[in-house]
Every structure is written in structure tokens, then in C-alpha cells.
Amino acid sequence: MAIPCGAGFLRAGGRRHGSTAGLVIADPTLRSPDIDHHDHHRLREQGHVLLSGPFGTAAAVAMLRRIGRLVPQHGGGLAHRVVATSGFERRRYSKSTNAIGVHTEAPGWDPPPRYLALYCHTQAGCGGGHTDLVDGRAFLATLPPETVEKMRSQDVAFPAGRGGFLRRPLLVSADDGEDILRFSYNLLTYGDTEPCLGAEPSLEGSFGGGLAVLAEEFRVRHRTRVLIPEGGLLVWDNWRMLHARLAYRDARRRLTRYWLAK
Numbered sequence: 001m002a003i004p005c006g007a008g009f010l011r012a013g014g015r016r017h018g019s020t021a022g023l024v025i026a027d028p029t030l031r032s033p034d035i036d037h038h039d040h041h042r043l044r045e046q047g048h049v050l051l052s053g054p055f056g057t058a059a060a061v062a063m064l065r066r067i068g069r070l071v072p073q074h075g076g077g078l079a080h081r082v083v084a085t086s087g088f089e090r091r092r093y094s095k096s097t098n099a100i101g102v103h104t105e106a107p108g109w110d111p112p113p114r115y116l117a118l119y120c121h122t123q124a125g126c127g128g129g130h131t132d133l134v135d136g137r138a139f140l141a142t143l144p145p146e147t148v149e150k151m152r153s154q155d156v157a158f159p160a161g162r163g164g165f166l167r168r169p170l171l172v173s174a175d176d177g178e179d180i181l182r183f184s185y186n187l188l189t190y191g192d193t194e195p196c197l198g199a200e201p202s203l204e205g206s207f208g209g210g211l212a213v214l215a216e217e218f219r220v221r222h223r224t225r226v227l228i229p230e231g232g233l234l235v236w237d238n239w240r241m242l243h244a245r246l247a248y249r250d251a252r253r254r255l256t257r258y259w260l261a262k
């Protein structure tokens with residue numbers, strides 16, 4: 001059910017940043033609906049891979065199953081429709097048309113999904129709706145060691161569903177020694193992962209609020225901006241990469257989101 005937002009100042013839709021470096025546009029080239037070792041290599045080395053298609057959802061799911069195991073999302077389904085839905089117009093949420101700042105997916109899950117995938121049925125034709133990807137490892141490398149240490153030692157209360165919270169540091173080591181980055185610009189700035197447009201940034205000046213600003217600044221300089229082609233699939237490492245969404249106006253935009261465990 002949609003959570004109503006109180007009346008407030010309606011911000012202009014989304015952040016717009018200067019460079020279009022890294023922009024990937026629709027590629028109508030037919031490709032075999034398979035994922036090969038080059039795709040696996042790209043996913044491992046750069047943290048993301050765009051399988052441009054076009055192919056259908058059945059082929060997309062078969063390809064994803066060669067990367068990991070599909071896991072249930074909020075509500076229990078393996079597939080989540082990402083489409084502008086009535087009731088969410090004033091929230092920074094996947095089912096709105098609003099911009100969403102840098103975050104990792106489901107930071108309140110333990111563990112969060114290892115991989116995240118978006119399949120595009122219909123792309124926005126308005127010039128918006130892009131997905132920005134940011135390498136979390138590269139971002140961490142820009143921070144002072146004492147800041148990274150604080151990210152490893154200081155708990156954050158991440159919403160975990162049904163009113164509960166998961167208290168974990170922003171950065172933890174998984175059992176296999178890999179780092180898991182949990183991050184939410186919205187949570188660290190507004191205290192809410194899905195704040196209303198016009199909400200007051202109540203955590204500005206805090207440790208987390210400062211990190212959120214730095215992450216957005218890093219995004220401006222180092223993002224990979226992707227407009228997923230129709231029939232294409234974008235997959236990324238959700239323990240490593242931050243992602244964000246640009247606002248859009250074309251409500252025909254329709255994607256399906258998948259979560260994968262390793």
C-alpha cells in the first residue's frame with residue numbers, strides 16, 4: 001500500500017549532472033540469448049554487464065540463473081515490476097517517476113542480494129530514466145582510512161521490513177572475505193529509504209550525511225550511465241556497486257527487477 005506523503009515543496013524532478021560520459025544507448029542488434037565467459041569476466045572485473053538483447057524475459061531469467069540463484073523480493077515474488085504506480089507519485093521510490101540517489105539494494109537484508117538485474121520491457125522515451133552505476137570500491141579508495149574504519153565499526157539501522165531494523169555497519173566482510181557495502185543516500189540524509197519529495201534532510205552534517213554527499217559527488221565524476229535497451233538486461237554486483245536512477249516523465253517505462261544470491 002502506498003504511504004501518503006504530506007504536502008511540501010515539490011522539487012524539480014531529479015538531479016541532472018553535466019557529463020554524459022559512459023552513456024549506453026539502445027542497441028537493436030540481435031544477440032544469442034546466452035551469457036558467455038566475456039560477460040562473466042566483465043561482471044567480475046567492472047562490477048556490471050549490459051546484455052543488450054533483444055531477448056524475452058524467459059531467456060533473461062535463464063541467463064541470470066547462470067550467474068546466481070533468484071531470490072524472493074519484498075512480497076515474496078522473484079520478479080518485481082518497476083513501473084510508475086498510482087499512490088507513489090511523491091516518493092523517491094522505484095514505483096514512482098522520481099530520481100533516486102545512490103544506494104545499494106535492500107541494505108536491510110542479511111545478506112543483501114549479491115546481484116541485481118533490470119530487464120527492460122519499455123524504455124522511457126523522454127530522455128530520462130537512466131540507471132547510474134558507481135563503483136563502491138573506487139569510492140572507498142577516495143576516503144581517508146579513518147572514515148572507512150568508521151564505516152566498518154559504526155552500526156546503522158537499516159529498515160528490514162515489517163517495521164523492523166537490521167543494525168549493521170555500512171561496510172562488513174562476508175564469510176568469504178569479500179566486503180559487503182550497504183548504502184542509502186536517502187536513509188543517510190533523510191532517515192528514510194523512501195522519503196517524500198520535499199522532505200527535510202534531517203541528517204545533514206552527520207557522519208552518514210557527509211558520506212552521502214561525498215557519494216553523490218563521486219557519482220557525478222565517475223558514474224556509468226546506462227539507458228537499458230528494450231529487451232536488454234543490466235546486471236551488477238550489489239555488494240560492490242552503488243546505483244541511482246534519474247527522474248523520467250514517460251510513464252510507459254516498464255522494467256522487471258530480479259535479485260540473485262551468489
Ligand SMILES: [Fe+2]
Pocket residue numbers: 103104105243
Ligand atoms: Fe535500487
